[in-house]
Amino acid sequence: MGYKLIACDMDETLLNDQHEISQRNIEVIQKAKEEYGVKFVPATGRSFMSIQRYLKNLHLYDEVGEYILSFNGGALTENKGNRLMQFKGLNFDKMKEIFEYGLTKDVCIRLYTMDKLYVYNISESEAEKIEAKKEAVTIMEENTVDFLKDEPIAKILFQNVDVPYLMSLEPDMEPITDGEVTISYSSNRYMEFNSLGVDKGQGLIDLAKILNIDIKDTIAIGDNYNDVAMLKVAGLSVAAGNALDDVKKICDYTTKADNNEGVVAEIIERFIFNKTQV
Incomplete structure (x- = not known):
């Protein structure tokens, strides 16, 4: 199996306790994109506009063919011009x-x-x-x-x-x-x-279909209850080391690292760079 897309929660997963992305995560995510062609997709409860500064950190800002899953799956956007691809709002x-x-x-x-x-x-x-x-x-x-x-x-x-x-x-x-x-x-x-029907899992399914990526070739990483839906549908489900116990129980793998130590880097290094399987 070759993983092609990583959908990752932001708060308490990608971001450390200072609400920043560690340099280790940035470097590994960039290498995965440039050398392995793996897409990194923030999957957040936040709005897509509110995470633009993080896209700049990740070298994904205003990029064609790079995406955000926001509002817990309520919106899918392409980073280039924040092009809205799908919106499922609340009445x-x-x-x-x-x-x-x-x-x-x-x-x-x-x-x-x-x-x-x-x-x-x-x-x-x-x-x-x-x-x-x-x-x-x-x-x-x-x-x-x-x-x-x-x-x-x-x-x-x-x-x-x-x-x-x-x-x-x-x-x-x-x-x-x-x-x-x-x-x-x-x-x-x-x-x-x-x-009704809006969650990160359906958002990941929808994006994978749009990109013609088999859902088995996706990784989902999260820490809390609003991540469960995408963890259940992804090819590889990963709980951050600091995740809730209920989340860890449903995942294929729990990182040794917590959100302050490079959760995403650990996963990419193990399952992308080294081709290690669960």
Whole structure:
């Protein structure tokens, strides 16, 4: 088997705790591209616009034939001109229902349009996270989303560092979400809501088909619940050393390295450069 595409989560997988890409990862990813023809595709819950600086680090910025899977699979873009290839957004009325439910709970709310991130009821921990990640956000003062009626909505999420609390909301939300929304969890602080059927796994399947790459020739790397769908469909599933135990259990391989030590470099060196199989 010759792996042709690596789909990799960003936060807590490719990025270290300072929200940067290590030089080791950069060098190995570039070698895999130049010498082995392997595509490296960031697969993130973030927007594609918000990770442009990382593309520059990886020498993938504005490149033809290089891609991003963003919004947990809600969008596929080609890096050249940020060309939108596929977008599966969330219905405005459904987003509004979720937003209004969140107003009654102990959560900070993050709302993503195609190119902007809005935050309501910002928590201290979230403010610190936003500053550390250098995210561009618009703080919402009013508890309404009606001003976004005509904007394409990518997703909405709730934030609380108490993940069991977030998970406890899921059964209560069934009248709103059942049959219409995909729910996932990430970064040990987010409960994410995408349109039904949208996840990183379907995004990887769609991109592989577009590129005429057999899904067996793909590697997926992740650490959290919103990565599970792509880990399940990829030819080789990899958990970062710092991944949740639930994620490690479903993967073919768990790296010795954590996100501060070069998770991606370890995988490329073992399974691309040395042609080692599981």
